[in-house]
Amino acid sequence: xxxxxxxxxxxxxxxxxxxxxxxxxxxMRVRWALEEVGQPYNVRLVSFGEMxxxxxxxxxxxxxxxxxxxxxxxxxxxxxxxxxxxxxYQGLLPRDADARARAIMWIxxxxxxxxxxxxxxxxxxxxxxxxxxxxxxxxxxxxxxxVRLGELxxxxxxxxxxxxxxxxxxxxxxEVLRRLSGSGLLEEYPNLSAYxxxxxxxxxxxxxxxxxxxxxxxxxxxxxxxxx
Amino acid sequence: xxxxxxxxxxxxxxxxxxxxxxxxxxxMRVRWALEEVGQPYNVRLVSFGEMxxxxxxxxxxxxxxxxxxxxxxxxxxxxxxxxxxxxxYQGLLPRDADARARAIMWIxxxxxxxxxxxxxxxxxxxxxxxxxxxxxxxxxxxxxxxVRLGELxxxxxxxxxxxxxxxxxxxxxxEVLRRLSGSGLLEEYPNLSAYxxxxxxxxxxxxxxxxxxxxxxxxxxxxxxxxx
Numbered sequence: 001x002x003x004x005x006x007x008x009x010x011x012x013x014x015x016x017x018x019x020x021x022x023x024x025x026x027x028m029r030v031r032w033a034l035e036e037v038g039q040p041y042n043v044r045l046v047s048f049g050e051m052x053x054x055x056x057x058x059x060x061x062x063x064x065x066x067x068x069x070x071x072x073x074x075x076x077x078x079x080x081x082x083x084x085x086x087x088x089y090q091g092l093l094p095r096d097a098d099a100r101a102r103a104i105m106w107i108x109x110x111x112x113x114x115x116x117x118x119x120x121x122x123x124x125x126x127x128x129x130x131x132x133x134x135x136x137x138x139x140x141x142x143x144x145x146x147v148r149l150g151e152l153x154x155x156x157x158x159x160x161x162x163x164x165x166x167x168x169x170x171x172x173x174x175e176v177l178r179r180l181s182g183s184g185l186l187e188e189y190p191n192l193s194a195y196x197x198x199x200x201x202x203x204x205x206x207x208x209x210x211x212x213x214x215x216x217x218x219x220x221x222x223x224x225x226x227x228x
Numbered sequence: 229x230x231x232x233x234x235x236x237x238x239x240x241x242x243x244x245x246x247x248x249x250x251x252x253x254x255x256m257r258v259r260w261a262l263e264e265v266g267q268p269y270n271v272r273l274v275s276f277g278e279m280x281x282x283x284x285x286x287x288x289x290x291x292x293x294x295x296x297x298x299x300x301x302x303x304x305x306x307x308x309x310x311x312x313x314x315x316x317y318q319g320l321l322p323r324d325a326d327a328r329a330r331a332i333m334w335i336x337x338x339x340x341x342x343x344x345x346x347x348x349x350x351x352x353x354x355x356x357x358x359x360x361x362x363x364x365x366x367x368x369x370x371x372x373x374x375v376r377l378g379e380l381x382x383x384x385x386x387x388x389x390x391x392x393x394x395x396x397x398x399x400x401x402x403e404v405l406r407r408l409s410g411s412g413l414l415e416e417y418p419n420l421s422a423y424x425x426x427x428x429x430x431x432x433x434x435x436x437x438x439x440x441x442x443x444x445x446x447x448x449x450x451x452x453x454x455x456x
Contacts, residue, residue: 061383062341062376073326079340080333098301105308112307112339113290119344127368133361140355148290155289 007071008042009034013215014065015045021216023209026078027066029175031211033082035204037089045215079111079172086168093168106162106169114152115176117144122179145185153189160198174199235299236270237262241443242293243273249444250409251437254306255294257403259439261310263432265317273443307339307400314396321396334390334397342380343404345372350407373413381417388426402427
């Protein structure tokens, strides 16, 4: 049986990622998923200015990246794009109906239960560093993150992945946990650190990481040339 | 063609909802979805204490409500439960593949792009009211919420629903917007207010709302009897 022919896939990513090539922007989730299922893709880079212009807003009403274009289909929201890829191509969702529902559940859990205090931390680091309440708020947020990490750590236990083999829910959970890099919080939970390391060792992750890093390195070089 | 026979559905909800029957707790999303697809369900009420005990944690590792049980399948996370109901029963997802992907996309957008600053507002109201920074933080959060509401308002325009007929993505978006009730923010965007009102007028919404209100009223009556 031959693979069905699909329209070419194009995603968007930051022209100059604010994470400086650490692979923490949300295009990484989509790149990694496409690498896991073995689908080639094109990348269109957008600047912060372009993200808020009508052409991009017609694809993504909230003016962010990533977007996903495939023939007439246009999607935004990294969770929705991951789900679409996982449903359309083999490898990221199990065939058993109940196991499939649980893999999808973990995508939602990563995005709606684990990520919110982690995003809150990022917003606080970025916007509130000079405020009088900065230290106190940051400590409170870190405690909220620890509650979630503790619960996740207990659920994972000594398993390799959240529910059997590596699935879409693991991909999103790892992506969310990676946003804690540099905070020291993840290291308080050795089984979660090992879980993230295990995922980062996957060849598909490495290919996706290298692809987004190459974009950053190119933007740096162009920046140097601009400065000449 | 007769409907396939499914195992009975049991969900969990707060024994005493902190919203005092306003239907803002996350069981409302699941009740509403089940009413839209015409599936009966049982409700098991849990106290705040029980939510953190092993029996409930075995269903929901983050110790929250709602959970969803159907035969051997156990799900948590309201987005995942809504998706499962929408996929299993007819009415909440279109048949066309691209339109289906977009309806699912709006579930993710509601939970991961629109809801986070709204939840942040709720956390701030609850935990930071006595802090020196309360007014300043609240104003900043409200501005972040306005950015999202403005973008959503522009995308909705004068349409009744986000993408054709009422779908799972509308259900979740409306549920997230309803969390702003009492803030005055939603009223700044007349098309979003009308969108929420349109959804609340649906018979399925009304049945779900009445069901959760009855739980609250019963808990109030029992509270009075306890006080005797």
